[in-house]
Amino acid sequence: MALPKKKTIALIAHDGKKAEMISFVKDNIEFFKKFELVATSTTGKLVAQTGLKVKRYLSGPVGGDAQITALVATEKCHAVIFMRDPLGMHPHEPDIYSLLRICDVHDVPLATNLSSAQLIVKGLAKNLLKE
Numbered sequence: 001m002a003l004p005k006k007k008t009i010a011l012i013a014h015d016g017k018k019a020e021m022i023s024f025v026k027d028n029i030e031f032f033k034k035f036e037l038v039a040t041s042t043t044g045k046l047v048a049q050t051g052l053k054v055k056r057y058l059s060g061p062v063g064g065d066a067q068i069t070a071l072v073a074t075e076k077c078h079a080v081i082f083m084r085d086p087l088g089m090h091p092h093e094p095d096i097y098s099l100l101r102i103c104d105v106h107d108v109p110l111a112t113n114l115s116s117a118q119l120i121v122k123g124l125a126k127n128l129l130k131e
């Protein structure tokens with residue numbers, strides 16, 4: 001019998017939050033091994049250094065957030081952990097907003113800070129993701 005297909009989680013972190021993201025990923029590495037991971041380019045490069053397999057898209061400012069948005073819109077990404085830096089300026093703010101909006105449109109779990117990311121991990125570990 002075929003194993004159920006793994007769900008996909010997107011990992012994205014702004015520069016000011018990358019260290020936080022990597023330490024979060026390391027703290028939950030056994031959890032993340034159970035999922036397909038996608039990420040924006042630089043975040044994905046750092047996540048891959050933990051030994052996890054991750055499919056990397058473009059960097060955020062050149063379209064990576066937009067690519068992840070398209071995955072969410074087409075039901076190919078089931079949760080988004082996006083460590084945003086609320087104090088930084090981002091040239092691609094419209095793309096960031098679009099990702100947040102499309103998560104809401106499709107009712108896809110979205111964490112934009114560490115505490116909510118931890119709750120998403122706890123929820124997914126208990127298989128609380130809706131089908």
Ligand SMILES: O=C(CO)COP(=O)(O)O
Pocket residue numbers: 012013014015039040041042043044058059060061064065092096
């Ligand atoms: O800019 C980003 C999210 O908006 C993240 O892109 P990188 O992971 O390539 O730094």
